[in-house]
Structure formats: C-alpha cells, structure tokens
Amino acid sequence: MALFPLQAVFDGDLVVLLVPVDDTDPMTVVADKVAHHVVGHRVAAQDRPLRVRHDGRTLPGDATAVSAGMRPLDVVEVGYVP
Amino acid sequence: MPRLARSEWYDLTRDMNWTLSYVKEEEAWPAELSDGFGLPAEAWWAWDEPYKVTYPEYVHNQYGKDASVYAVNAVVGRSRMYERLDPGWKSAILAHYGVIAVPEYLASLGESRMGRFGRAAAWRNMATFGALDELRHGQIQTYFPYGLLPQEPRADWAHKALHTNEWGVIAARSLFDDMFTANDAVSMAVQLTFTFETGFTNLQFLGMAADAMKVGDVDFGALISSIQTDEARHSQQGEPTIGLLVEHGRADVAQRLVDHMFWRSWRLFALLTGLSMDYYTPLEHRGRSFAEFMREWICKQFLDQFRDFGLEKPWYWDEHFLPELDWYHHALQLGIWYWRPTVWWNPDAGVAPEEREWLERKYPGWNDTFGGYWDVVAANLRAGRPEATLPETFPMICHLCHIPVVAPAGYLAGRLASPRPYVLDRNGRRYVFCSAPCRWVFEQAPRRFQGHTTLIDRFLGGQVQPPTMEGALAYMGLSPEETGQDATGYAWAHAAPHGRTGPRD
Numbered sequence: 001m002a003l004f005p006l007q008a009v010f011d012g013d014l015v016v017l018l019v020p021v022d023d024t025d026p027m028t029v030v031a032d033k034v035a036h037h038v039v040g041h042r043v044a045a046q047d048r049p050l051r052v053r054h055d056g057r058t059l060p061g062d063a064t065a066v067s068a069g070m071r072p073l074d075v076v077e078v079g080y081v082p
Numbered sequence: 083m084p085r086l087a088r089s090e091w092y093d094l095t096r097d098m099n100w101t102l103s104y105v106k107e108e109e110a111w112p113a114e115l116s117d118g119f120g121l122p123a124e125a126w127w128a129w130d131e132p133y134k135v136t137y138p139e140y141v142h143n144q145y146g147k148d149a150s151v152y153a154v155n156a157v158v159g160r161s162r163m164y165e166r167l168d169p170g171w172k173s174a175i176l177a178h179y180g181v182i183a184v185p186e187y188l189a190s191l192g193e194s195r196m197g198r199f200g201r202a203a204a205w206r207n208m209a210t211f212g213a214l215d216e217l218r219h220g221q222i223q224t225y226f227p228y229g230l231l232p233q234e235p236r237a238d239w240a241h242k243a244l245h246t247n248e249w250g251v252i253a254a255r256s257l258f259d260d261m262f263t264a265n266d267a268v269s270m271a272v273q274l275t276f277t278f279e280t281g282f283t284n285l286q287f288l289g290m291a292a293d294a295m296k297v298g299d300v301d302f303g304a305l306i307s308s309i310q311t312d313e314a315r316h317s318q319q320g321e322p323t324i325g326l327l328v329e330h331g332r333a334d335v336a337q338r339l340v341d342h343m344f345w346r347s348w349r350l351f352a353l354l355t356g357l358s359m360d361y362y363t364p365l366e367h368r369g370r371s372f373a374e375f376m377r378e379w380i381c382k383q384f385l386d387q388f389r390d391f392g393l394e395k396p397w398y399w400d401e402h403f404l405p406e407l408d409w410y411h412h413a414l415q416l417g418i419w420y421w422r423p424t425v426w427w428n429p430d431a432g433v434a435p436e437e438r439e440w441l442e443r444k445y446p447g448w449n450d451t452f453g454g455y456w457d458v459v460a461a462n463l464r465a466g467r468p469e470a471t472l473p474e475t476f477p478m479i480c481h482l483c484h485i486p487v488v489a490p491a492g493y494l495a496g497r498l499a500s501p502r503p504y505v506l507d508r509n510g511r512r513y514v515f516c517s518a519p520c521r522w523v524f525e526q527a528p529r530r531f532q533g534h535t536t537l538i539d540r541f542l543g544g545q546v547q548p549p550t551m552e553g554a555l556a557y558m559g560l561s562p563e564e565t566g567q568d569a570t571g572y573a574w575a576h577a578a579p580h581g582r583t584g585p586r587d
Contacts, residue, residue: 005542007478007514009490009501014455015417016478016487016503016514018538037475040462042420042455073512075502 004065005072006030010038011079021065027052028061034078048080092136097204099127116199116267121330126201129326131208131318140211144218147308151222154304159229163301169569170362170430171297176236177427178290179227180243181250181354185258187220188244192262192270196319199267205319209267212275212316219309226305236564239426246559249424249537250353253484256534257350261343268323272336273343276320279313280387282347285379286355287313293359296367321387328391341396342526344384345519348403349483356411357418360441361432362569371444373407398519405497408445412452413491420459421473421486423555423565430569431456435579451495463575474551478503479536480516482524487516508532 004023007016017037021030031050039045052059054076059068070076102110107123118126135143158164164172193216196209227240243251262274287310294303327336352372359372370378381404388395396403419429433441433456441448462470477486480503493501504515508528514536515521524531537554540546546557555565 007503007505012454012490012494014413014488014491014494016490016501018476018478018541020475037473040458041470042416042458044454044458071512073505073514075505077502 004070006034006065006070007073007075008034008037009075009077010034010043011077012043013038014042016075023066024064026062026064027059027068030065030076031078034076046080050078051081053077053079088136092134096134096207097127097130097202099124099203111199111201111267114266115195116201117269118201119268119327119332119335121201121326121332123201125326125330126205127203129200129202129205129322131204131322133208133315133318135211135315140214144214144312147311148218148222151304151308155226155229155301158301163298164230164233167299168297168364169428170364170432171299172234173427173430173569174358174362175299175302176227176234176239177354177358177425179223179237179240180426181254181350183220183223183227183240184244185254186216186223188258188263189274190214190216190220192216192265192274193316195262195265196267196270200271200319201268205271205322208316208319212319215312215316219312222305222309226301236426236428239564242559243426247537247540248426248558248560249479249484249486252537253353254350256484257346260346260530268327269339271319271323272327272339274320275317276324276387277340277343278347279317280320281344281384282351282380284310284313284317285383286351289375289379290355290358293363293367297364324391324393328393333391333393336391337393338526340388340393341398342523344396345398345403345523346483348406349485349520352406352411353414353418353485357415357429360411360444361415361437362430365437365440368440372411373445376407396519398522402517402519406492409451409492409495409497410488412441412445412448413488414485416452416455416459416491417477417486417488419568420471421477422567423472423551424558424560425566426560426564428567428569431574433460434574434577437574447495451491460575463572468572476538476541476554478514479538480520481513481534481536482515482520482531484534484536485516487514489516514538 002023003020004025005018005020008019009016017034019034019037021033025033028050031052035050054068054070054074101124111118190213193209193212197206197213200206200209224241227234227237230237244255261278262270265273287306291303291306291310294300294306324336324340327333356372359368359375385395415432418425419431422429433453438449438453438456442453459471462468477488479486487503489498489503490501492498504518504521506513506515506521506524509532511532513524513532515524535543537558540557541549541554546554
C-alpha cells in the first residue's frame with residue numbers, strides 16, 4: 001500500500017483537484033474519494049453510480065491505479081454513469 | 083552664476099552616448115543583463131521617448147504629489163472612513179496592497195537595471211526616474227495600509243505577503259520575477275513598461291481611482307491617482323524599445339516578448355481586477371463589467387498599438403484569450419471564495435440575488451454555469467452546513483502561472499474543448515499547465531521555469547508539514563486569525579430573491 005496522488009476532474013466541477021488515493025484502491029473507492037470533495041459541495045448529488053475514466057476509457061470498478069497502468073499525477077475523470 | 087535656458091543643456095545631458103574603447107560592448111552590457119538581440123550598439127542611440135523631464139522638474143513634481151496625497155491620508159486617518167467602507171471594497175484593496183506594494187519596490191530594482199544597462203543614455207536617464215517612481219510607490223503603498231492597522235490587522239499583509247509562500251503570492255512573485263526582478267533590460271522595457279504598464283496597469287489604475295472615489299475611499303483614490311501619473315511617464319520606455327527592434331529586423335523578438343508577457347499579465351489581472359470589478363465592488367457603484375472593460379479598453383488599445391508597430395496580435399488571441407473573458411475570472415472567483423482560508427483578505431461572494439441578475443445581464447448564461455455551483459454552496463449555508471463549503475484538499479496549480487487549474491469551468495461554460503489540464507513530462511519531471519498559452523510560455527524557455535516548484539510540488543515533496551490543510555495554511559503564513567472569511571458573514575446566501583421581502587426558502 002502506498003500513497004498515489006492523482007489529478008482528478010469531476011464532471012461538471014470547476015477545478016482540477018489533487019486527490020491522494022492508495023495504489024490498491026479499486027476504482028469504486030477512487031471515485032468515492034474524488035466525489036467526496038465535490039458532490040454536495042459544488043456539484044449536486046445524483047442517484048446514479050460513479051465511474052472513472054483514464055486516457056479516454058472507462059476503467060472497471062475493481063481496477064487499481066497500478067493495474068490500470070497509471071503514473072502518479074495522471075489525470076482521471078470521474079462522473080456519474082450516463 | 084548665470085543660468086542656462088533648459089533648451090541649451092537638456093539634450094546634451096539627457097542623451098550623451100559614446101563609443102566604448104576600454105571595454106567590449108558585451109562587458110558593459112552582458113546579455114543576461116541587457117540582451118541587445120543583435121542590434122548594433124549605436125543603433126540604440128536613436129532611442130527616444132516623448133515624455134521628457136529634467137531632474138529639478140521631477141523633484142518639484144514628485145514633492146507636490148507626495149505633499150498632496152499624504153495630506154489626504156493624514157485627514158482620512160483621523161476619520162472613520164475606512165470602517166464605513168463596503169466589506170467587498172475592503173477586500174479589493176487588501177488584496178491589492180498584498181500583491182502590489184512590495185513588488186513596487188522590486189520594480190525599482192528592475193528600473194535601476196534599465197538605469198544602468200539600458201542601451202542608450204536617454205533610456206538610462208528615464209529609467210533612473212522610473213526607479214525613483216517605484217521606490218515612492220513601494221513606500222506609499224506600505225505606509226497607507228500601515229495607517230489602517232488599528233482598524234484592520236489584515237493590512238499588515240501589505241508588507242508581509244511577498245515574504246510568505248501564500249499561493250497567490252507565489253503566483254505574483256513568479257510573474258514579477260519573470261517580468262522585472264530577473265529580466266534583462268531590453269526584455270524588461272518590452273514586457274514591464276510596454277506590455278504590463280502601458281497595456282494593463284495604466285488603464286487599471288485610472289479605473290480603480292474612479293471606483294475608489296465612487297465608493298467613498300478618497301484615501302485609496304488619491305493614492306492610485308498619484309501613482310498613475312508616474313506610471314504614465316515611465317511606461318514610455320517600452321514603445322521606443324519595440325520601435326528599434328522592429329526597425330532593425332527583430333520584430334520576431336518583440337512579438338515573442340509581448341505574447342509571453344501579455345498572457346502572464348492577463349492571468350494575474352483576471353485574478354485581481356476581474357474579482358474586484360465584478361464581485362467586490364458594491365453593485366450600486368459598478369459601471370461596466372470586467373469583460374466590457376477588457377474589450378473596450380485593454381483589447382482595443384493593445385490591438386491599436388500592435389498595428390502601429392506592424393506586429394500581429396498574439397497567436398492565442400482569438401482561440402484562447404477572448405473566450406476567457408467570459409468565464410475565467412468567474413471560475414477564479416468561486417475557487418478563491420471556496421478556498422477562502424488560503425487568502426489574507428475576506429472574499430466577497432458577490433452573488434446575492436440582485437448581483438446574480440447583474441451577472442446574468444452582463445454574462446448571459448452565467449446562471450446556468452456558475453450559478454449552479456453557487457446554488458449548491460448557498461443551499462449548504464442555508465441548511466447550516468458551512469463546513470461543507472470549505473476545502474479538504476487542494477486544486478492542482480499551473481507550473482507557469484502558479485494559479486489553480488480551472489479548465490473544467492471553461493469546459494462547462496462551453497469555451498474549452500476539454501476539462502483536462504495540459505501535462506508535460508520533461509527530464510523525468512511532470513509539469514501541469516492550466517492552458518495552452520501557459521504551456522507555450524514554458525516551452526519558450528524551459529530552463530528559465532523548470533526549477534520552479536508549485537505549492538502542490540512542495541506539498542507532495544514533504545515541505546508542507548503536517549501534510550494537511552492546517553499545515554498548508556501555516557506553510558503559507560496564515561494564522562487562524564488571518565485566514566479569509568466570507569466578507570458578509572454569508573448574508574448573500576440568506577438574502578431574499580429580488581422583488582421578494584421575506585427570507586429565502
């Protein structure tokens with residue numbers, strides 16, 4: 001387990017955030033960690049699941065930053081499933 | 083002793099150039115202090131500016147200005163004027179003092195460099211007056227807030243700010259170091275006096291002085307007016323410098339220097355003046371919007387000057403700069419308000435119902451984009467959850483302008499193709515940029531910028547301890563008593579919609 005800093009863009013938000021996650025966090029947890037700073041703060045909550053995109057593709061919920069081939073400070077885009 | 087008429091001695095004393103024989107040109111004007119960009123040494127002797135003044139005249143004029151403006155300050159200091167000012171306006175001037183006062187002193191170092199390393203005697207003469215001007219501006223803009231201390235402890239940041247690692251200060255210091263503290267004399271004449279002073283601050287100071295008088299801040303109005311008269315004179319150093327570069331076939335240099343510094347100046351200008359004009363100035367005293375001011379004054383004047391020199395508008399003008407006029411400072415406003423503990427002034431939300439109507443009128447579509455963020459924030463405040471309107475992490479910060487990356491807001495506003503930051507991997511290090519022009523400026527001179535660390539670099543590198551929001555505030559020099567609070571105690575969130583008398587639901 002190691003700290004893994006990411007740049008996070010939440011759909012509809014204002015700013016690119018620094019979000020430290022753990023390199024063993026599944027994407028479901030990564031999504032929640034990003035949403036924690038945005039949803040209900042600047043973007044209204046929706047009753048839909050979240051997803052994480054990296055390099056233009058949606059990652060499986062059980063993928064980790066390492067298994068997805070991410071590097072520290074890679075950009076992830078998080079948002080509600082359409 | 084008979085006195086000569088001014089006309090009999092002025093030109094000789096102002097512009098006495100000579101051919102070097104004891105030292106080489108590159109020893110007298112090393113490129114890192116004065117890059118001649120290949121022009122022959124004697125070509126610079128044609129340097130001429132229109133605003134001529136002698137030293138006795140200069141001293142007489144400056145004495146009069148100081149006597150006048152310090153007299154206003156002495157009278158106002160015995161009044162209760164400051165405490166009666168609008169809280170938003172107080173925020174505007176505290177932000178101004180923190181970012182500008184000490185850099186004015188640094189600008190005197192830059193002017194002194196031109197006073198020694200300017201490539202013509204007339205230029206060195208003018209720059210010497212410029213150095214004296216900037217010393218005065220540094221002194222006066224630390225003295226006035228010093229007088230406010232009994233009423234306004236945050237005025238201490240007029241002197242303190244530039245000595246801290248507060249994020250906005252890092253951004254300002256990076257800009258001003260690039261522009262004058264660490265710039266060569268020729269580039270500085272183009273970038274400080276032409277691009278920044280002629281292009282931005284001259285007009286800004288005129289506008290701020292008028293706004294100050296409208297809101298009843300005669301102290302700040304007198305101060306800014308007095309400074310502006312100096313700026314109008316010493317900013318004249320830019321045009322003849324560009325003129326000579328163009329005349330001798332180096333329009334490419336002039337173009338690159340202007341493109342570089344116009345963008346960087348715009349970044350800080352949007353942060354300071356954009357927020358001040360559209361959010362901090364009381365609604366009843368607002369005239370034109372920030373975007374209208376930019377289009378009618380800054381853009382028009384600048385394009386006219388470009389054309390006069392045969393230069394082109396910067397490559398980013400239509401695709402990046404003009405679209406930002408409608409969204410960039412709105413994003414900074416919300417970001418700075420949300421991360422308000424990280425600034426030394428009290429940000430004014432400026433989004434009470436009647437202010438939102440004004441914003442929608444000036445920026446059609448504002449309610450659908452930026453209004454949506456503020457709706458969520460206001461709902462939290464009305465529900466008694468102010469903690470939900472405070473940050474727990476940090477925004478990414480641009481490696482060039484050192485301002486948070488707000489590209490997602492531009493994307494939401496339909497002005498950018500992507501919300502993503504620009505990422506550059508270079509020599510094993512990852513750089514992040516907020517915009518294509520910031521990346522372009524970096525890539526023009528990577529060795530100049532690559533060693534800079536953003537606040538995020540320092541946080542991840544372990545310099546911020548403990549690595550928490552509280553640790554970061556301490557690192558930035560902000561004690562709990564100094565961190566920014568909402569300027570109106572959240573009154574705006576509870577205000578009734580325009581036309582209704584009761585509180586909001």
